[in-house]
Amino acid sequence: MEPSFLLIARVDSPAKVYQLTAQRHVIGRRPDAEIVIDHWAVSRSHAMLELGPSGRWWILDLDSTNGTLVNGVRVTERLLSRGDVVRVGDCTLELRRASVLAFPSPLGGAQDAPLSRAEKASGSFEAVDAMPATRRSSQRIGAEHLASIMSFGRSLTRLEETEARLKAFCEFVVGDFCLALGAAAIRITNSGETRPLCSAMAQGIEQMNVKLEASAARELLDKREPLIVSAVAGTDAVSRTRISMLIPFAEMEDSIDALHAEFAPRYGTQEWLMLITLVAEAYQQSELVWDMRHQVRQNAIVESELEMACQIQTGLVPTHFCAPGLELAFGFEPSRWVGGDYVDALMLPDGRVLLAIADVCGKGLQAALVASSVHTLVRASREFCSDLPLLMKRLNEYLLGHLPEHSFVTMLCILLDCETGEFELISAGHPAAIIVRGGSCDEILSQTDNVGLGIVPSTFVTLSSQLYPGDVLLMYTDGLTEMVNMKNEPFGTERLAAEFQRIVAINPTASVDSIKRRLTNMCDAYRGSRMATDDRTFLVAMRCSSKTMRPPGCE
Numbered sequence: 001m002e003p004s005f006l007l008i009a010r011v012d013s014p015a016k017v018y019q020l021t022a023q024r025h026v027i028g029r030r031p032d033a034e035i036v037i038d039h040w041a042v043s044r045s046h047a048m049l050e051l052g053p054s055g056r057w058w059i060l061d062l063d064s065t066n067g068t069l070v071n072g073v074r075v076t077e078r079l080l081s082r083g084d085v086v087r088v089g090d091c092t093l094e095l096r097r098a099s100v101l102a103f104p105s106p107l108g109g110a111q112d113a114p115l116s117r118a119e120k121a122s123g124s125f126e127a128v129d130a131m132p133a134t135r136r137s138s139q140r141i142g143a144e145h146l147a148s149i150m151s152f153g154r155s156l157t158r159l160e161e162t163e164a165r166l167k168a169f170c171e172f173v174v175g176d177f178c179l180a181l182g183a184a185a186i187r188i189t190n191s192g193e194t195r196p197l198c199s200a201m202a203q204g205i206e207q208m209n210v211k212l213e214a215s216a217a218r219e220l221l222d223k224r225e226p227l228i229v230s231a232v233a234g235t236d237a238v239s240r241t242r243i244s245m246l247i248p249f250a251e252m253e254d255s256i257d258a259l260h261a262e263f264a265p266r267y268g269t270q271e272w273l274m275l276i277t278l279v280a281e282a283y284q285q286s287e288l289v290w291d292m293r294h295q296v297r298q299n300a301i302v303e304s305e306l307e308m309a310c311q312i313q314t315g316l317v318p319t320h321f322c323a324p325g326l327e328l329a330f331g332f333e334p335s336r337w338v339g340g341d342y343v344d345a346l347m348l349p350d351g352r353v354l355l356a357i358a359d360v361c362g363k364g365l366q367a368a369l370v371a372s373s374v375h376t377l378v379r380a381s382r383e384f385c386s387d388l389p390l391l392m393k394r395l396n397e398y399l400l401g402h403l404p405e406h407s408f409v410t411m412l413c414i415l416l417d418c419e420t421g422e423f424e425l426i427s428a429g430h431p432a433a434i435i436v437r438g439g440s441c442d443e444i445l446s447q448t449d450n451v452g453l454g455i456v457p458s459t460f461v462t463l464s465s466q467l468y469p470g471d472v473l474l475m476y477t478d479g480l481t482e483m484v485n486m487k488n489e490p491f492g493t494e495r496l497a498a499e500f501q502r503i504v505a506i507n508p509t510a511s512v513d514s515i516k517r518r519l520t521n522m523c524d525a526y527r528g529s530r531m532a533t534d535d536r537t538f539l540v541a542m543r544c545s546s547k548t549m550r551p552p553g554c555e
Contacts, residue, residue: 042089072147156286170200243268339535340367399454
């Protein structure tokens with residue numbers, strides 16, 4: 001097997017090479033370590049290189065204080081591949097073959113240089129890096145660059161302020177890894193005008209020309225891709241001429257945001273342009289992350305408000321209603337967070353009970369607001385509830401003036417005398433009520449004389465009937481009759497009447513709560529796994545055998 005060598009690069013020191021001759025090599029600050037790195041950030045026994053059974057080297061961290069990094073990522077153990085850069089303290093470590101050994105620059109790039117026979121035999125030597133340590137100037141791109149860009153991208157996800165991320169973007173480009181003399185984020189309008197957003201200068205550089213030539217701005221607007229523009233004259237001592245790079249990173253309808261970076265001429269290569277483009281892409285990715293975070297936060301606020309609205313709307317549905325000789329149960333299930341259905345029961349001053357159910361055309365928040373308005377209007381018009389035609393007329397007049405265009409409300413009201421069982425009914429375009437009497441579906445109360453509320457000015461007529469002891473009444477919205485099964489078949493009024501009669505006949509002495517549960521389970525079973533497309537609301541009323549009987553829970 002060809003011998004392996006470990007190259008250790010340090011910013012302020014010559015590179016060192018160790019021949020890896022043993023199965024294991026301890027890296028640390030202690031003097032008896034196989035590979036000694038004397039730096040405060042290196043633990044006494046910091047890490048270990050171990051040759052695996054496949055002939056490849058592993059790096060294992062030995063519970064060091066400051067960690068062992070491979071390509072910028074802290075690891076506990078890692079199988080090393082060609083080109084991996086290990087960071088221990090202030091040193092970078094790279095594995096190399098014996099036949100060709102590359103001396104790395106502090107950037108992580110390298111210049112190939114074959115070892116002499118004497119150097120190979122010595123096991124270690126020094127090769128002086130002639131590049132200045134204060135300003136790295138290698139034009140080669142190495143793994144350390146990519147690891148640094150990844151680390152930069154992660155750091156942006158911890159900066160919540162947009163301005164701070166943009167400033168960090170520019171400062172990174174003029175840092176030790178990208179080597180720009182100056183960097184500015186600029187906004188270029190479709191007319192070619194430029195406006196600076198943020199800028200940063202490298203140490204020792206006094207100024208940069210943020211304003212672009214009109215031709216460069218137009219070229220970027222036309223191509224909308226990274227480009228190198230012609231050299232510009234510099235005024236500082238570091239560089240008499242510079243090249244400019246333009247990298248777009250955000251597009252709006254009437255403008256484009258771009259990074260304008262100036263470099264010494266030797267960096268005017270496609271390779272270096274690709275590196276700066278990767279930095280811009282890391283910035284773009286961080287902006288996407290922050291956009292998603294803001295969206296999640298906004299969604300959480302909306303969901304919280306919708307949850308509160310759902311609780312408020314559900315709270316408007318009576319849970320317990322007590323009237324002599326009458327039992328009631330209510331079913332309410334909006335298809336979304338909130339629904340456009342309304343159901344209610346009121347005890348009137350004259351001893352009669354008003355049963356009301358309504359369905360607003362539409363879904364979601366708009367329908368829910370209308371349904372809540374109907375609830376408020378009915379409750380506020382209690383003194384008119386004894387006159388059903390007048391109540392419906394007032395509701396219709398209000399909705400004509402306030403409903404959105406193309407919207408309307410269907411409504412069914414029953415005014416019941418609990419002592420005699422006699423009742424009046426008005427249906428404003430609403431589905432028929434069903435009465436099960438003596439275990440069979442005895443009466444379907446439909447009315448075609450009246451139109452829905454909020455459509456045209458109208459007067460309303462009533463019909464009369466009677467609820468006998470033991471009779472069970474069902475009022476519902478079309479969410480029950482229009483629900484479909486997995487075969488897309490609607491449930492329908494006839495099937496609802498038959499199924500409701502069957503539910504009541506199963507146990508004629510069952511409570512209304514038991515009937516409500518059976519009806520809900522039947523609807524769930526028919527719909528199966530299909531999503532609900534409409535609100536599902538109903539009211540079950542049973543006249544008891546004795547008018548003095550009260551539902552459980554009533555005082």
